[in-house]
Structures are given as structure tokens and as C-alpha cells.
Amino acid sequence: MTNPNDRALPRAVRLAMPLAREVAVEVxxxxxVCVRPVPLRRLDTQTGRWELVDVPCGSTLDAACxxxxxxNRQLRIAQCREGWHLDHEPTTTPDEPTDDQRWLVEFRADLQARREKAEQLGEDTTDWDAAIEGVDAEINEAGMRGNVLGRTAAKRVRSTRRRQDAPDLPKRKMTNTTLGRTFTAQDGKVYRPSLFVTLTLPSYGKVRDGVPVDPQTxxxxxxxxxxxxxxxxVDRFVQNLRRVAGxxxxxxxxxxxxxxxxxxxxxxxxxxxxxxxLKQIIAATYHQVWWPPTHEVRFEGDHLPVWQDETGxxxxxxxxxxxxxxxxLxxxxxxxxxxPLHVVRFGQQHNIQSVLAGTPAAGKWLGYLTKYLTKSLADPLDTGAADNPARREHAARLVEALRSEPCSPTCPNWLRYGIQPKGAKPGMLxxxxxxxxHKPDHLGYAGRRVLVSRKWSNKTLAEHKQDRRTWVLEALGQPDQPTDPHRYMWKPVPAGDANVAPLAVRLLRSVAERQRWRAHLQQLEAQSLSAIRPAA
Structure with a gap:
């Protein structure tokens, strides 16, 4: 709602005033408080009551929220800290399957039998394949890893002979442990050092301030x-690392x-x-991309392949x-x-640091490890470089180079080189x-930004999040009672739903709730200090 007093102010003054909604976002x-909350409708199956709940968007980037x-960055810091210098073997016993998980696998077995019967009768199995694919997705969403049938297609085997231009690697006998070596000092103190390693890609030309000196070369x-x-x-480096470490x-x-x-x-x-x-492992690590050649461009511009149903x-x-x-293939x-179409290796520049638990260096490298997790790969590390025309041109050239490169077997760019992509369908260009x-924010890297081995901290990220929740509830003096996972049903709210309050109203409600939490926490802290303060 517009303040009627604003109309009496000069236009220049009114334009210089911040918008109330923007102030609400800053507060x-x-x-x-999440500034892009997702409204969901929640049904309490015990009471039958529906209510609107704002769920945090969960973005990992500063630019979004x-x-x-x-x-999310704080969760990752906690996850890294707890697993880096672990001194006991993590337990990896899988959870017992739930009734829902058992039912899904049984249903998957029934669908598979029906599909095989239809195939024997010479019937079309397209609908069965679609149903099975949907159930497989539900199986993964239900908390089960991998394919219920394991590998269903034969794996193409390449020669495992190492390249002549890569040094050989030693191989130690594997021991069943995830812990590194310990060292005992003369005073009997035991040290368990760990490592911090930075690996880079090779040089593609001389750069200055992150920009090529000669973009043409x-x-x-x-x-x-x-x-x-x-x-x-990176996957190959981990394999080589474990092979050498033993x-x-x-x-x-x-x-x-x-x-x-x-x-x-x-x-x-x-x-x-x-x-x-470790330097030997870095030098010996490479990955060969065994994809069809792309040296000949067969189709581009207006001369492009055409789709024909049932043919391709x-x-x-x-x-x-x-x-x-x-x-x-x-x-x-x-x-x-x-x-191979391409061979990728690490560059000559790398950094290797020994780290001991509890030292200032451990905290320093921990912060450095997660420093830029809230930035996209295309964001400048130096905020002053955002308006640098040379940097924008450098990014545009890299995006243009990526535009015609195939990113995966299913990439439409294979049509440019006269090959139908895997799973080809009409409309590909x-x-x-x-x-x-291919998106400018990723600049060619489509993998995960955070890579964590399965036995790192003996907890999943959801369990680290639960630890954080438990700590907050204990600080507020509230019991952390487990919630029945079947109690609530969630449904998305359609866009434009009249029952959803404006964003500013929802943000202010969340801010008021946070204010109550903080006041309660401060009150509890004051009571705790007064309880331990010695009597005068």
C-alpha cells in the first residue's frame, strides 16, 4: 500500500527512498530468514487440518538466497570438520528396509514379470518400460541406492594399458581401514596428520588478472x-590415491x-x-574420453538433420x-x-599441506576449502572484476567454445558431427x-560442487542438519521429539493462490518468529549466567 504522505514529496526525493519491500528483504x-520461501500446503493426518507452511528454498548460492x-555452507563446514581427523572407524551398517521400500521392490518385480511376458508374446513393451522407469525413480527417492537389478547393459571394455606418456604407479596391498598413519613423538604424544591438497588444470595461454593476454591464441x-x-x-585421482595409499x-x-x-x-x-x-600420483593421473571423433563438422546452420518417426x-x-x-561406438x-577424443590431466601447479587436528592451520584450511561454495563457477572471485569488459569477453568466448562441444552421450551437439545422440528424440538442435x-553459470563443469566420500564423517548431510536442529532446540529449552514421517502430507501451492500472503508479509512473519527465538535464547543465557555467578 502506498503511503499518502509520499505524494507530497518531490519526485527526486521519492525516487531516492528505498522500497519498503526491499527493506523487508534486507531485514x-x-x-x-529465507528470502525465497516456497509455500506448501500441509495436511495433518491426525487432526485433518490443512495449513500453509513456508519452506526454505535451500539454495546454495548467494545470488539466489x-x-x-x-x-548450507555452515553445514558443509561442520561435515568437513567432523570427518577430517576422525580417529575411529565409521560404522557403515545399512538401515533395515522399511515397509514402503519392500513394497516398491515387490511392485517392481511384478512389473518386470509382466513386461517379460508381454515381450514373449510379441507385444509392445513401451508402456511397461515407462512404468518400470517411474518405479525405479521412486525407489531412489525412497532412500535406496542404485539399480534394483544392478548393471543391465554390457559394459564396454577398453584397454587398461597405461599411456606411454604417463608414469607408472606403485600398488600397495589394501588394508581394511579408513584411518591414516599415526606418528609417536619422543614424549609419547601421538599425532595423526592429514592433508590439504589443491589441484589445478593446465595452462591454456598466458593470463593476467584472470584474463588472457592474447585471446586469439x-x-x-x-x-x-x-x-x-x-x-x-577427479574420480580417477581418487582411484589412484587409494591404490597407492593401500x-x-x-x-x-x-x-x-x-x-x-x-x-x-x-x-x-x-x-x-x-x-x-602424492606428486607422482598427480602426474600419473589422466582420463581418456573414448567418444566418436568430432574433427569433421557435417551439419550446421540451415543444413541440419531431420527427424523421421520410427527411424531417427x-x-x-x-x-x-x-x-x-x-x-x-x-x-x-x-x-x-x-x-581418444580427449585426454585431460592436471596442471603443474598444485599445493600440498600437512594439517594437524586442533591447530590454527586446520581452521584456516577449513575456511579456505568452503570459502567460495556460495558462488557459481562464473562469479568473479574479486567483486571489483564484475564490471571488467575483458573478463566478460573472456567468459563469452569460453561459453561459445562450449556451445558446440558434446557434453554427454545424450547431447544434441552430436548431430553436428553426423551422429544420433543416445536416446535421440525429435526437436534436438x-x-x-x-x-x-552449457549454462553460463557452470562454464562446462556439470558435476557436483561438493564431493564427499561415503565413510567421511559417519553421517549424511541430513544427519548433520538434524544435529544443528537438536542443538538449537536444546538451547531454547525445547524437547527434540521425533516426528512421525507419515503424519503429514505435503502438496504444492498453485501459482497465484489467493490464500498465499504477499512475500513481504510472509518474510515479516518469519522475522518476528526469529525475534522471539532470539529473545528466548538471550533470556536463557542470562538465566544460565546468573545461576553460575558466585554470590556477592
Whole structure:
């Protein structure tokens, strides 16, 4: 509602005044309230009462919601701290399956039997396949990992012989432990050091202040491919690390942007290895991309493949059916002289630090490890660089290089090179891939920003979140009673629902609730201090 007194003010004065809604958003940020709450309708199955509940958006980026991003970063800090110098083996006993999980697997078995029967009778199994795919998705959402049938397709096997340009790696006998070595000093004190490692990609040309000195000679094509396959290189590094270390190495890693817009890795490693061995592992780690060649562009501009139902994509000039993804891989397998499409390696620059639990260095590297988690890969690390025209041009060139690069077997860009993508469907256009890797905010990297091994802190992120909730409730003097997971039913609220209050009203309600919490917490702290204060 407009304040009638504002109309009497000069226009220049009114324009200089902040909007009340924007002030409400800033106050919400100050109190740690989500500024993009998602309204959901909740049914209490015990009372039959419906109510509207604002659920935090859960964003991990400052640009979207600073309070949620800060909260997620704090959870990651707690997760990293608890697992880095663990001195006891984590328990990994899986939970007992619930009744719902058992029912889903039984239902999946019934669908599979019906599909096989239909296939034997020569009937169309498309509907059965769609139903099975939907149940498989529900199985994963219900808290079960992997495919209920395991691997259903034969895995293509490549030669495991190491490249001649990569050094060999030693291999130790594996021991059944996740803990690193300990060292005993002369005074009998036992030390359990761990590692902090930073790994980068190679140079693509000389840069100054994160911008290429000569953009014409900067190797954008290689930079784009290295970013696309960086996650696979990290996976291979972990495999080599465990092979050389001889134990089940646990790690907490984050992928962050460099000033030059290339991804690089910060990794906290439980346990320690000699620096010489670690440098050898870094030098020997590589990932080969065995995809069909892309040196010949067959279709671009207005000359693009056309879709034909029940056939696939055709050459518009000859009517020839383009080879499918599997056929293209078969041709690659049959070529004894074939070379990988791309080989990605780490660069020469890396940082290796030994860290002891409880030291100032441990806190320093912990903060450095999670410092930029609330930024996207395209965000400048230096806020002053946001308006740098040279940097914007550098980012645009990298995005353009990524536009025509295939990001996955299902990428529409394969049509540009005369190959039907895996799972081809009508409407695909080269250069119009919707994959995350092609988006300007990701700059080629489509993997996860936080990589955590399964036996790191002996807790899931949800359990760390529950620990935080328990601490807050205990501080407020409230019991942390477990909630029946079947008590509530949730439904999305349609856009424009008249029952949903304006955003500013909902934010102010949440701010008022936070104010009550803080006042209650301060009161409890004052009572605690007065109880322990010695009598005069």
C-alpha cells in the first residue's frame, strides 16, 4: 500500500527512498530468514487440518538466497570438520528396509514379470518400460541406492594399458581401514596428520588478472573440454590415491572457480602420504574420453538433420539414416588405430599441506576449502572484476567454445558431427543443449560442487542438519521429539493462490518468529549466567 504522505514529496526525493519491500528483504537476510520461501500446503493426518507452511528454498548460492546459502555452507563446514581427523572407524551398517521400500521392490518385480511376458508374446513393451522407469525413480527417492537389478547393459571394455606418456604407479596391498598413519613423538604424544591438497588444470595461454593476454591464441577448445571432463579426472585421482595409499582413503573436496574461469579442486584427505608419492600420483593421473571423433563438422546452420518417426535422424540431402550412438561406438571399437577424443590431466601447479587436528592451520584450511561454495563457477572471485569488459569477453568466448562441444552421450551437439545422440528424440538442435555444462553459470563443469566420500564423517548431510536442529532446540529449552514421517502430507501451492500472503508479509512473519527465538535464547543465557555467578 502506498503511503499518502509520499505524494507530497518531490519526485527526486521519492525516487531516492528505498522500497519498503526491499527493506523487508534486507531485514530478513539480517535475521537469517529465507528470502525465497516456497509455500506448501500441509495436511495433518491426525487432526485433518490443512495449513500453509513456508519452506526454505535451500539454495546454495548467494545470488539466489544469501541466508540459505550461508546455512548450507555452515553445514558443509561442520561435515568437513567432523570427518577430517576422525580417529575411529565409521560404522557403515545399512538401515533395515522399511515397509514402503519392500513394497516398491515387490511392485517392481511384478512389473518386470509382466513386461517379460508381454515381450514373449510379441507385444509392445513401451508402456511397461515407462512404468518400470517411474518405479525405479521412486525407489531412489525412497532412500535406496542404485539399480534394483544392478548393471543391465554390457559394459564396454577398453584397454587398461597405461599411456606411454604417463608414469607408472606403485600398488600397495589394501588394508581394511579408513584411518591414516599415526606418528609417536619422543614424549609419547601421538599425532595423526592429514592433508590439504589443491589441484589445478593446465595452462591454456598466458593470463593476467584472470584474463588472457592474447585471446586469439588462448586455447578455448581445450579449456572447454577439460572443464567438461574434470569430474572424471577427479574420480580417477581418487582411484589412484587409494591404490597407492593401500587403504580406503576418505576425502571432502570442493570444486571452485579460478580467476581464469577454469575449475580447480580443494581436497581434505584423512591420513597422509609422502609428498613425493602424492606428486607422482598427480602426474600419473589422466582420463581418456573414448567418444566418436568430432574433427569433421557435417551439419550446421540451415543444413541440419531431420527427424523421421520410427527411424531417427536423417541426412537432409541423401536421406541416409545417421548412425546411432551405439553404432558410432562400435565403429570406434573396431578401429585398432583409434585415439581418444580427449585426454585431460592436471596442471603443474598444485599445493600440498600437512594439517594437524586442533591447530590454527586446520581452521584456516577449513575456511579456505568452503570459502567460495556460495558462488557459481562464473562469479568473479574479486567483486571489483564484475564490471571488467575483458573478463566478460573472456567468459563469452569460453561459453561459445562450449556451445558446440558434446557434453554427454545424450547431447544434441552430436548431430553436428553426423551422429544420433543416445536416446535421440525429435526437436534436438545442435548448439541448443539444455545440459548444465552449457549454462553460463557452470562454464562446462556439470558435476557436483561438493564431493564427499561415503565413510567421511559417519553421517549424511541430513544427519548433520538434524544435529544443528537438536542443538538449537536444546538451547531454547525445547524437547527434540521425533516426528512421525507419515503424519503429514505435503502438496504444492498453485501459482497465484489467493490464500498465499504477499512475500513481504510472509518474510515479516518469519522475522518476528526469529525475534522471539532470539529473545528466548538471550533470556536463557542470562538465566544460565546468573545461576553460575558466585554470590556477592
Amino acid at each position: 530478513a537476510k539480517q535475521y537469517g 544469501p541466508p540459505c546459502a550461508k546455512r 588462448y586455447d578455448y577448445a581445450r579449456a572447454a573440454r577439460d572443464a567438461l571432463h574434470f569430474s572424471k579426472l 587403504y580406503d582413503v576418505q576425502y571432502f573436496a570442493t570444486v571452485e572457480p579460478q580467476q581464469r574461469l577454469a575449475p580447480h579442486l580443494h581436497m581434505a584427505i584423512r591420513g597422509t602420504l609422502p609428498r613425493a608419492e 535422424y536423417l541426412d537432409p540431402g541423401t536421406g541416409e539414416v545417421l548412425p546411432t550412438w551405439e553404432q558410432a 562400435d565403429q570406434l571399437d573396431a578401429d585398432q588405430d583409434a585415439e 545442435p548448439g541448443r543443449c539444455r545440459g548444465k555444462a
